[in-house]
Amino acid sequence: MVDLSINLAGIKSPNPFWLASAPPANTGDQVMRAFDHGWGGAVWKTLGDQIVNVTSRFGALDVGGSKVVGFNNIELITDRPLEVNLREITEVKKRYPHHAVVVSLMVETRDEWRDIIKRSEDTGCDGLELNFGCPHGMCERGMGSAVGQEPRVLEEITGWTKEFARTPVLVKLTPNITDVRVPGRAAARAKADGLSLINTIKSIIGVDLDKMVPYPVVGTKSTNGGYCGPAVKPIAMHMVAQLAQDAQVRLPISGIGGISNWRDAAEFMALGATSVQVCTAVMHYGFRIVEDMIDGLSLFLKDKGMNSAMELVGRAVPAFSEWGQLDMNHKVIAHIDELRCIGCDLCHVACRDGSHDCIHFHKEGSAALVAQEEKIRARVGAPPAARIPYVAEDECTGCNLCSLVCPVDGCITMNDVTKNKEFQSWNDRVAQYGSAKAAVENSPRMWKDKH
């Protein structure tokens, strides 16, 4: 059996799948049901001074028939009394001693932090998460992302919490900054035990074009919300990888942002996350999605010959590098499989209008067309040979575009034609020729002049 258990800065859980601090982790009832479904941990919905919410407060981005590709909210931290939350956390921890229960916190003054950390840790929780990420409402009151965007303030407050806390402290970062390494390093300097990211991205999810009010509509107005869900995953993964690689950070990471299934989780882990947190996917489909995550990750690890989830953590980090370190001699060329092509000609128009115009059709009456017809003769249901395009190999720049738009799996492949050329990065080339200009002059031309 593959060992899915993890240890993140001393916080242990039976698997890397945690509920993010959000509505699914709002109550003891929810968290316990989630654990029963298989979730390994939960970061409780952020505690702090009690607030009141507005309605409505969620919005969603649907793309091409897929619902909730992106999600947005304008809700604040927990709206339930602190005592109720603390009582329920105590109860959960008592009933589920081996699951990770992390308490998310957001208050203002040093005294408030001292007080809430003490009361939280009295529940028996496994760790604390500092919510320096909420980009709506709370930040107007000087908390949430207002802290995450000010490295010095972040460092100071994290420092206080480290003074008071007995359990590990995770700093939850906001993506609403230019370089996530800056707040990440500030947290590291303050001796945080780990990082959680990302929180939501400042956003407007859409506009009601009849009312002329952005979504989500609150009467006659709206406000910027926090964006999350599958659409933010690439942004989140980049930030996770940047921090995982940074020599001045060196902290374990809880990855968050658009995770919906085992594959998303595996990708975050390969990029350096030890645990992963999920909000939107649970809000969309419920706790039951974790069953696929557990099975999928176990089978994947087994398939790759890994015995534990911890072995996966950071596997792809070394391969994430600067552009200047990429191999300039590596070359791929697109190839169309005429036995799969359905003749939609999307690759042709994409390459013509969006890349380098390298995908053509065999001319009527040409020998090449006759040869193409010969090749597809035995294929049942083949499109007309004249609709099956070909890639001019001497023109193809290897950009991938055609293979990305082709609707048929495996029809366009990008074939490696590097041959035996040695690795040479751009940096190597600049070093060899003395300047960027000289390096360009000594590089083979990638494009063809067609005029």
Added chain:
Amino acid sequence: MHVTTTISFQSQLPGDRPEVRFKDHHPSLTEREAVLEARRCLYCFDAPCQQACPTSIDIASFIRKISTGNTLAAARTILSANINALSCARVCPTQVLCEGACVYNHRDGSQPPIHIGRLQQFAMEAAYAKNAVASLLGDKRASTGKKIALLGAGPASLACAAELTLRGHQCVILEQRALPGGLNTNGVAPYKMKADVGLLEAEMVLGLGVELRTGVTVGKDVKPEDLLAEYDAVFLGVGLGPDGRLAVPGEELAGIIGAVELIDQVKTRGQPLFEGVAHAVVVGGGNTAIDVARELRGLGVPEVTMVYRRGPEHMSAYAHEQDGARHDGVRFLHWHVPVRFNGEGKVSSLTLARTRLEDGRLRNVPGSEADVPCELVAMAVGQGTLKDLCTAFAGVDFRDGHVVVDPDTGATGNAKVFAGGDVANGGKEVVNATAEGKRAALAMDRMLTGA
């Protein structure tokens, strides 16, 4: 004689006509269904579906517009190519036209081709429901003062008249029947389309400012030479002639009726039909024969047998229609011909002989005669032609069952006379009649305006 500009012909249809008992095989899509189906379309480049549409509707573009919720603009795209798009959506044999060419047919078969007809129907129904069709067609050009007479109010003449009217010419349609629409009103199988839809579409065209005179039989009530003298141009859209007969003894008995005549009764007349008919025989192997047979079954005739003189592979009916008939419980008697109808005043049985090919010639098998009971016989052995009417226009040539025309313009041997639809193509589909009507209108417009 009735002179009509705008009037509700639909209200003239008897409410108890037999066709209302048929279930609609073309139910409307909901908006959500349409958008989901539209999103399946790949938006092919130089799309093969468009090439396969006789009216060259820009299918990829209109489907994309449906997918973005831009339904009326989708209808505009459709109408700009095909004014009879509402009926075409329902009656076109899409399997052998647009949908037959869809690239999905070249996939692995896991997904059907895009339901282009149903999407077209969705867009057109939305446009009709919003009463937006006329405004989508744009403003009429200034009056040219030219007058055109169109013979027959079928799809060909309607398409021709609509285009000419939008180009500023004054159109008068002469129709022998009481209702416009041609076979769209009184011929198409009721499970595909009922008469009111054909009438709705005809009313829309008339609403553009086309004058309709019903109850006028050209050649009888009006002389061709008078039309040539009074009008600047004439369009022949009279379709095919009356039902053909076999010249077999007993054919004058009651209960033996031409197929198109019988379908007309089903669609537009309020008579109780087929009372006490236990066995019906349909003679013929084309699409009309199939339609009649399926309609008789649909109206409750217990036993319906199609008699065809050759084998299934020789039938001109579409394979999907033959399957449909079989599915409806129609029996097929291939390799048989009627030699005699029997009965006292009314048909009660039919004597059939078996047939076979001898040296490529079809012959009756001697001694193979046998009687089958039948109280109703539908003769679907082709329709006659209106050669005499057409050639009464000086210079118009008639050969191989149709007016001789220039396929690009519909021009005949008389410079003022154009033709399109069944009378010019020998009998095809509504969509061909529509394409030819429009093509002729463009050529007539060039001739009339000297452009």
